[in-house]
Amino acid sequence: MKFNYTVLQRFIKYVKIDTQSDGSSKNIPSTEKQKNLSKILVNELLEMGISDAHLDDKGYVYATIPSNSDKKVPTICFCSHVDTSPDCSGANIKPIIHKNYQGEDLVLPDDKSVVLKTENHPDLKNQIGNNIITASGTTLLGADNKAGVAEIMDAAYHLINHPQLKHGEIKILFTPDEEIGRGVDHVDIEKLNANFGYTIDGETLGSFEDETFxxxxxxxxxxxxxxxxxxxxxxxxxxxxxxxxxxxxxxxxxxxxxxxxxxxxxxxxxxxxxxxxxxxxxxxxxxxxxxxxxxxxxxxxxxxxxxxxxxxxxxxxxxxxxxxRNMKKVIDKYPKISEYALKAIERAGVKPLKRSIRGGTDGSRLSFMGLPCPNIFAGEHAFHGKQEWVSEQDMQAAVRTIVNLAMIWEEKA
Missing domain, CATH: 3.30.70.360 (Alpha-Beta Plaits)
Known part of the structure; x- marks a missing residue:
């Protein structure tokens, strides 16, 4: 399967938009500026031909890719969050692409005291020859979770433009305020109307997480x-x-x-x-x-x-x-959710890494709201700080995983 990836261009565009959430705010969403990205996402989805894409008044983006299969396929949702953490500045982010990384220390130009070293970031050792994206040293990057957003968008673009790839109905959900623990407070589960879901918000290439704190x-x-x-x-x-x-x-x-x-x-x-x-x-x-x-x-x-x-x-x-609560209690009732995800990662040419999350995701609460929802890697690393990074090749692997996962659900139906 040949991919003409758009994930890097999308990611660079998205991280430049300040979408920091605010835990002290009583507003919904907590910051109005999160909608600046969400509006762009809706317009891009509409331009792809996804006609029901819309932003609701609480800051959630909903969209549907219709089924192109004759089979009765479960409806699958892919979810990421648009906000960035309040822990580090998300304003005036300047993404930098370090091409053909060869294991060297990455000194960030706007604050040369911010240095990415392999001893502190062991996953960098697996990135030789890849293109590493960082911020410039004064802000976080926003790969958490704009890498996931860009990957879902690119996967949607690929499926829309390759109708020969069979899949069931696919729902896209972008949430605000995940970083302050309110990411699914106002999700309309009935409107979403999906059987199973996956958050694209994990770290290391190939990681799959079906258990949280x-x-x-x-x-x-x-x-x-x-x-x-x-x-x-x-x-x-x-x-x-x-x-x-x-x-x-x-x-x-x-x-x-x-x-x-x-x-x-x-x-x-x-x-x-x-x-x-x-x-x-x-x-x-x-x-x-x-x-x-x-x-x-x-x-x-x-x-x-x-x-x-x-x-x-x-x-x-x-x-x-x-x-x-630990989403494993829900997800274990539906073993196909994990089985198909691990198969999709393998089909993307990546070794699956099954892990537990020492934290929570939107999927933790979605699982108990009736949408069993484990977590798939987005490639983001060192999130919430100035040393945050992601690689272009890992994002591409996540795009392949999402596309393959949609197809596997159709094949197995």
């Missing part, structure tokens, strides 16, 4: 005792100091992001604020097993109550917020 948020609300600091002896019980003691008492050599990997869960304080009288600690709790989430939460509660023993006038309240 399960996730809770935890809030610890501390009520201290306020008093005038000049007359506070034996009276004041500072909520700020109590919060600091709780955080200091959390495990350091286990159960923390800094000391865990692979399938190990963790407890992670992400925010603290307060005054003498009241303070709040926000934590995220992560594990691949739902039962262990409660164990971790109980341990945090025990640590907190132990600290409070020294502050008899203070009190504490706990709040647990379910965030998402």
């Amino acid at each position: 399960s996730a809770d948020g935890m809030q610890i609300m501390i009520n201290g005792v306020s008093a005038h600091p000049g007359f506070a002896k034996a009276k004041m019980q500072s909520a700020i100091k109590i919060a600091a003691e709780i955080i200091a008492a959390l495990p350091k050599d286990r159960l923390s992001p800094e000391s865990t990997h692979q399938k190990e869960g963790f407890v992670h304080p992400v925010n603290i604020e307060g005054q003498v009288e009241n303070a709040q600690i926000d934590l995220i709790i992560r594990d691949f097993e739902d039962e262990k989430l409660k164990q971790h939460e109980d341990e945090v509660k025990d640590i907190t109550l132990k600290v409070l023993e020294n502050y008899p006038g203070a009190s504490v309240e706990f709040k647990i917020i379910e965030q998402y």
Whole structure:
């Protein structure tokens, strides 16, 4: 199958558009500028001949490639997100193509202290001869997840222009606000009307992920005792100091992001604020097993109550917020979803790498909303920072994978 790839040109175009989301915003989507890219995507889809492509008022792009098969084929959705992380600037991105990479350090020109080295980016060793795309050193690149967006767009373009390639109905979904945990808050599942889905938002070439962390948020609300600091002896019980003691008492050599990997869960304080009288600690709790989430939460509660023993006038309240659950529970009920994806990766000339995600994707929540949705590689690396990179050849492999996957579902129907 011959491909005339458009993925690189699309990617370069898309990353120049600032689509950073904002976790402090109450708007939907959190930033209006995300729609600037979404409008372009809709226009490009319409130009391809995908007549129902549209952007809704909440910032979601929906589009349908009609089936060209006589068979009854399940409807498949391909999904990526348009927003970039708030962790690093996404304004005035200047993408740079480092052609025919030969293993050298990549010094980024706008801040020469930002250097990509193979010792820090081991996947670069597999990129010899490829074209590496980075930003210029002062921003992130936006490969997370505009690589996935560009790959879905190029795959759609290829299928539309090669009607001899048989496939069932294909749905395209581009979401806002994934980076701030709201990516599927307002997806219209009924309108999408797909049987199975795939997010294109993974890292290393060939990776396929059908398992994520399960996730809770935890809030610890501390009520201290306020008093005038000049007359506070034996009276004041500072909520700020109590919060600091709780955080200091959390495990350091286990159960923390800094000391865990692979399938190990963790407890992670992400925010603290307060005054003498009241303070709040926000934590995220992560594990691949739902039962262990409660164990971790109980341990945090025990640590907190132990600290409070020294502050008899203070009190504490706990709040647990379910965030998402391990999608493997859903996806395992439909083994063809994974089987066909791994076959599509192989057919693209790539060795499949089955992995677990120490995090979540839009697919985590979509799976529990009725759309089983594992994650396929997009080629993005070192996301959320100035050293983010992707290779043109890995993006091309993702395009081939998407096209092959659409065809395999039709073949097996």
